[in-house]
Amino acid sequence: MKPLAGIRIADFTVHAAGPFCTHMLSQLGAECIKIETALRPDIFRKSHAIYGRAGPATFDQVSSNKLSVRLNLKHPDGVALAKRLVAISDIAAESFRAGVMARLGLSYKDLRAVRDDIIMVSVSSSGQTGPDSHFAGYAPLFGAWGGLGHLSGHADGPPVEMRHVMDHSVGLHAAMATAAALHQRRRTGKGCHVDVAAREVASSLVGDALTAASAGAQPERMGNDDLRHAPHGLYATKDDDRWLSIAVENDAEWRVFAELIGRADLATDARFALETTRHSNRKALDPIITNWSRTKVGEQAAAQLQQAGIAAHLSWTAADIVSDPHMRLRDAIIDVAETNGTIRAAVGRPYRFSSDPSLGITGGTPEFGGAEDYVFGDLLGLTRPEIDALIDAKAIY
Amino acid sequence: MNSDKPLTGIRVIEHASGVAAAHAGRLFCLLGAETIMVEATGHSPLRQEPPFIDQEGSSSALFAYLAAGKRSTICDLTATAGKLAFDHLLATADILIDDTPVADRAALGLSPAQIAKNHPHLVHLSVLPFGAIGPKAGWKGTELNLIHAGGEGYLLPNGLSADLFPDRPPLKIAGHFAQMQGGVAAAYAGLAALWTDQGQFVDASVQDANVMVGAFGIQRFGDGSVEHRQTRSFRYGGVIECRDGFVELLMLEERQWQGLITLMGSPDWAHDPEFESVLGRSARGDEINRHIRAWARGWAVENLVARAQEQGVPMARYNEPAHILTGAHETERGIFLDVETENGTMVKVQSLPCRFCAQSLPIDGAVPRPGADQHLLEFGASDKRIGG
Numbered sequence: 001m002k003p004l005a006g007i008r009i010a011d012f013t014v015h016a017a018g019p020f021c022t023h024m025l026s027q028l029g030a031e032c033i034k035i036e037t038a039l040r041p042d043i044f045r046k047s048h049a050i051y052g053r054a055g056p057a058t059f060d061q062v063s064s065n066k067l068s069v070r071l072n073l074k075h076p077d078g079v080a081l082a083k084r085l086v087a088i089s090d091i092a093a094e095s096f097r098a099g100v101m102a103r104l105g106l107s108y109k110d111l112r113a114v115r116d117d118i119i120m121v122s123v124s125s126s127g128q129t130g131p132d133s134h135f136a137g138y139a140p141l142f143g144a145w146g147g148l149g150h151l152s153g154h155a156d157g158p159p160v161e162m163r164h165v166m167d168h169s170v171g172l173h174a175a176m177a178t179a180a181a182l183h184q185r186r187r188t189g190k191g192c193h194v195d196v197a198a199r200e201v202a203s204s205l206v207g208d209a210l211t212a213a214s215a216g217a218q219p220e221r222m223g224n225d226d227l228r229h230a231p232h233g234l235y236a237t238k239d240d241d242r243w244l245s246i247a248v249e250n251d252a253e254w255r256v257f258a259e260l261i262g263r264a265d266l267a268t269d270a271r272f273a274l275e276t277t278r279h280s281n282r283k284a285l286d287p288i289i290t291n292w293s294r295t296k297v298g299e300q301a302a303a304q305l306q307q308a309g310i311a312a313h314l315s316w317t318a319a320d321i322v323s324d325p326h327m328r329l330r331d332a333i334i335d336v337a338e339t340n341g342t343i344r345a346a347v348g349r350p351y352r353f354s355s356d357p358s359l360g361i362t363g364g365t366p367e368f369g370g371a372e373d374y375v376f377g378d379l380l381g382l383t384r385p386e387i388d389a390l391i392d393a394k395a396i397y
Numbered sequence: 398m399n400s401d402k403p404l405t406g407i408r409v410i411e412h413a414s415g416v417a418a419a420h421a422g423r424l425f426c427l428l429g430a431e432t433i434m435v436e437a438t439g440h441s442p443l444r445q446e447p448p449f450i451d452q453e454g455s456s457s458a459l460f461a462y463l464a465a466g467k468r469s470t471i472c473d474l475t476a477t478a479g480k481l482a483f484d485h486l487l488a489t490a491d492i493l494i495d496d497t498p499v500a501d502r503a504a505l506g507l508s509p510a511q512i513a514k515n516h517p518h519l520v521h522l523s524v525l526p527f528g529a530i531g532p533k534a535g536w537k538g539t540e541l542n543l544i545h546a547g548g549e550g551y552l553l554p555n556g557l558s559a560d561l562f563p564d565r566p567p568l569k570i571a572g573h574f575a576q577m578q579g580g581v582a583a584a585y586a587g588l589a590a591l592w593t594d595q596g597q598f599v600d601a602s603v604q605d606a607n608v609m610v611g612a613f614g615i616q617r618f619g620d621g622s623v624e625h626r627q628t629r630s631f632r633y634g635g636v637i638e639c640r641d642g643f644v645e646l647l648m649l650e651e652r653q654w655q656g657l658i659t660l661m662g663s664p665d666w667a668h669d670p671e672f673e674s675v676l677g678r679s680a681r682g683d684e685i686n687r688h689i690r691a692w693a694r695g696w697a698v699e700n701l702v703a704r705a706q707e708q709g710v711p712m713a714r715y716n717e718p719a720h721i722l723t724g725a726h727e728t729e730r731g732i733f734l735d736v737e738t739e740n741g742t743m744v745k746v747q748s749l750p751c752r753f754c755a756q757s758l759p760i761d762g763a764v765p766r767p768g769a770d771q772h773l774l775e776f777g778a779s780d781k782r783i784g785g
Contacts, residue, residue: 135713140645144645144714154568205572215450228446318617321614322619332604
C-alpha cells in the first residue's frame with residue numbers, strides 16, 4: 001500500500017510550486033482533488049509564449065494522478081461546496097497571494113469551522129505575514145529575494161535567475177512540512193496552518209553562506225569553483241557541448257587523477273601537490289585538464305574516473321536522463337500513458353520504499369472537471385439534478 | 398526546550414558524512430525530532446568544510462547550519478563495543494539516516510538486511526548520491542557532479558549570464574542546492590515511511606531528487622523539445638541592472654505587462670500594436686529588453702521594486718546576504734535565530750522556511766561539540782527521550 005493512502009487533499013493550488021507540493025503527496029498515494037475554474041484557469045494549463053514555446057509548462061507532470069473538479073470560488077454556492085470538500089479532506093492546499101483565501105471566505109479559521117483538525121498548507125512567495133507578504137512572485141523572484149540568485153553565477157558576471165527547480169524545491173519543502181503536520185495531528189489531534197514562504201526556501205538553500213555572513217564573511221559568486229577543492233569544474237569533451245564535471249576532493253585523489261590523465265608529473269608539482277596550493281593555482285589546471293578531456297568521449301571518461309575513485313559525471317541533458325538504465329531501474333523515470341494513448345516519459349518517485357514498490361504515477365493529465373461525478377456525486381452525495389443546477393448557476397464552472 | 402513541535406517525541410539517529418543526509422537530519426531536528434549525530438572517532442567531516450565562521454578555519458558555518466540543535470555522540474562502528482552501543486541507541490529510535498557508501502555498510506553493521514533483522518521497527522533512511530540500488534549505486538557524487546547528473550546544471554546559466562558568456566561551460570547553482578534537494582526529499586520520504594507504522598528501508602537518491610525538481614525538462618523532452626541554457630531565457634524581462642544592483646522582472650500575465658507600461662510612464666514604443674499580444678512581444682523580446690534596461694539603469698533598486706509591486710508587476714531585488722540578514726520582512730518573520738557555535742561564537746542560523754500555525758520554530762540548542770552528548774551511548778541513558 002502506498003504510504004499516504006487514505007489521505008485526501010482539497011487542492012486549490014495553481015502555478016508551479018503549490019501543485020508540485022500536492023504532486024509529491026499524490027505520488028505517495030494521497031488522493032488529490034484539484035479545484036479549478038474556467039473563470040481563471042491555472043496558467044500552467046495554458047501556453048507560455050514568454051518562454052518561447054507554444055505548449056503548457058509543467059502541467060502534465062504535476063497534475064498526473066490528480067482528480068479535477070470545477071468550482072467557482074466567487075460564487076457562494078461554489079465556496080459552500082469547497083467547504084464541504086474540505087470537510088472530508090485531511091489537507092487543504094493553496095498557493096494564492098496571502099489574503100486571497102480569506103477574501104474568498106476560505107481562511108484557515110473558515111476551514112477549521114468545517115473540519116477542526118484540517119491541515120491547511122499555504123505556499124506563497126513571501127509567507128502569510130510580514131511587510132512583503134502581499135508581493136507577487138515566481139521562481140526567479142524567489143531566488144532573487146532569497147540570495148540564491150545573487151550567489152549563483154560567474155564571479156565576473158551578473159546574478160543568475162532560478163527557474164522551475166526553485167518552484168519545485170518550494171513544493172518539495174511544502175510536502176515535507178505537510179507530512180510533518182500529519183504526524184503532529186496524529187500525536188495531538190490538532191491540525192495547523194502550514195505557511196511556506198518561497199523566498200525563505202531559497203535563502204535556506206544558501207543558509208551556510210548566510211550564517212558565515214552573519215559572522216563577518218562576504219560570500220560571493222564563484223561560478224563552478226569550490227572553496228577548497230581543485231580541480232573542480234566542467235571540462236569540454238570530444239563531442240560538442242558535452243561537458244564533464246570533475247571534482248577532486250583530496251591529495252590522494254589528485255595523485256590518482258594526475259596519473260590517469262597521463263600527467264603523473266603534476267602529482268609532485270609544487271603548484272599542485274597540496275590541496276591549498278592546488279586551489280590557489282586552480283586556473284592553471286583548467287587548460288591542462290581540458291587537453292586531456294577534449295580527446296575523450298564524456299560518458300567513458302566519467303566511468304573511467306569513477307572507477308579510479310574520483311567523482312565525475314557528464315552534464316546531462318533530458319535525453320540522457322530519460323534513457324538512462326540506472327534511472328529506469330529505480331523507477332525515477334517512468335512512462336506514463338495519457339488519456340489519448342500517448343506515452344510520455346515522466347519523473348517518478350525520487351526514493352524507493354521496501355514496503356511499497358508501486359509507481360508514483362498511475363494516471364495522466366486529468367481532463368478539466370473530469371472527476372466531478374466521483375467527487376460531487378460519490379464523495380459529497382450530490383444528486384445529478386443538484387449537480388446540474390450548480391452547473392447552470394455557474395457555481396460549478 | 399520547545400516540547401510542542403510537529404515531530405516532538407520522535408528520535409532520529411544520524412550517521413552522516415555528507416550534506417544531503419545531514420540536511421535531512423537538520424530538517425527532522427528543526428521540526429522537533431531529537432536528532433542524535435553518531436560521529437566517527439575522527440568526527441564528522443562536515444566540521445571541516447567551508448565556509449568558515451572564523452579566519453582560522455576552525456569553525457564551519459556549513460556545519461553550524463546543518464547541526465545546530467542536534468546532539469552529538471562519537472562511536473566507533475568498527476569496534477564491537479561501538480556496535481553494541483550503537484545498536485542499543487537504534488533500539489530507542491524511530492529513524493536511522495545513513496549515507497555510508499553501499500560497499501562499506503555490511504562491515505559496519507549498516508546493511509539493510511542487518512538493520513531490518515536487528516531493528517525491524519526502524520525506518521532505515523539511506524541517502525546516497527545515486528541511491529542504494531542500480532548500476533551507479535557505487536558512484537561518488539559531489540555537489541558539482543549531482544547538479545549536472547540531475548539535468549539542471551546543463552541548463553545554467555540562462556538569461557543575462559548566458560547572453561554575456563555564451564562560450565563558457567554550464568554552471569552550478571550556488572552552495573549545496575543539489576544535495577539539499579536530496580536532503581529534503583529524503584526527509585519527506587522518511588516521514589512518509591514513518592506514517593505507515595511499518596519499519597522499512599527507504600532508498601533516497603540525490604540524483605533522483607534533482608531530476609524530480611527538474612521535471613520540467615523531462616516533460617519538455619516528452620513533448621518533443623529539448624531545453625538548452627542559451628534558448629530558455631525569458632523573451633523579455635529577466636535579470637535587469639539598476640543604478641545600485643540587479644532586479645528580477647517576470648511577467649506571465651497581461652495585467653502585469655500593463656502594469657509595467659504604466660510604471661515606465663506609458664512610453665510610445667510600448668504601444669506598438671504588435672506588443673498587444675504575448676506572442677508579438679515575445680518575438681521582439683530583445684527590443685523590449687533594450688528599452689527596459691535603459692530605463693531601469695536610472696532607478697535605485699529599492700524604489701523600483703516598491704513601485705513595481707504597487708503596480709502588480711512581479712519584481713524583486715537580487716538580495717545580497719546582508720539584505721536578507723537585516724531585511725525588514727525577514728526580521729519581522731523572525732527567520733534568523735542566534736545560535737552558539739561549538740567554540741562559543743554567536744552566529745545567525747535560519748530556521749525552517751515554513752511555519753506551523755504562525756510559529757517560527759526555534760532552534761533548541763547550540764552547535765554541538767564532538768561527543769557533547771556521549772552519555773546517550775551509555776546503556777540505559779538513551780532510553781529517555783527529549784520531549785517524549
